[in-house]
Amino acid sequence: MRKPIYSLTRKLARMSWNKYNLYNIANKRLQDTTKLTLFQQKWIGKRETRAYHGDEVTERQFKAKFFNPKLPTVNNGSAQEQPHPAVSVLTFAELERRLDFIVFRSNFCPSVYAARQLCVHGKVKVNGKKLAFPSHKVKDGDVISVDPQAIQMLKGEKGTELEFEPKPFSQPFLFVPEYLEVNYNTCSTVFLRSPISRPGRTEIPSPFPPEFHSLAYEYYARGK
Missing domain, CATH: 3.10.290.10 (RNA-binding S4 domain)
Incomplete structure (x- = not known):
């Protein structure tokens, strides 16, 4: 039996305006992964971000059709601009x-x-x-x-x-x-085009910080 999409126990974020989902996002406390192994950190990052970005796309489909280890970026190089986020924020761009x-x-x-x-x-x-x-x-x-x-x-x-x-x-x-x-x-x-990364931000809407996207990218890129 499939678990409820908007589970108040699991608190996984989804692409939805549902009130229970918004409650989960508003009350989300990301797990402290500093005491976990590197693989465990990557798996948690993957679990959290994939629940939002394409939860009904199977892992096999995502890796075969939507995961691109070569990620694009835009960097104007101006010293006055904000730091560029990790390009891994585009892990789910496709x-x-x-x-x-x-x-x-x-x-x-x-x-x-x-x-x-x-x-x-x-x-x-x-x-x-x-x-x-x-x-x-x-x-x-x-x-x-x-x-x-x-x-x-x-x-x-x-x-x-x-x-x-x-x-x-x-x-x-x-x-x-x-x-x-x-x-x-x-x-x-x-x-118009694929989403890109810009200084100080990324174009893809997401409730997660770049660090979690980086962990997810490393999880999928390990086999590439």
């Missing part, structure tokens, strides 16, 4: 190309699980064609569109102008990553 991730990141759904349902039910198009595969990896410049009637935050009768009614607790998460260009008038998104 997952951001998934169709269900893009629908969620574009704020068309309150969770990545709801985004997957939209894809499966034929409510999402890529370049004008229905695509029922949530795991589809889009290319730079692809246009992703969602049926407005299927977006939970849009209310109204078909054929009339729909009103936006935000979900409870969603306000802190209503932002768009820089690698997406969203048009809410047409309920569409353009995937």
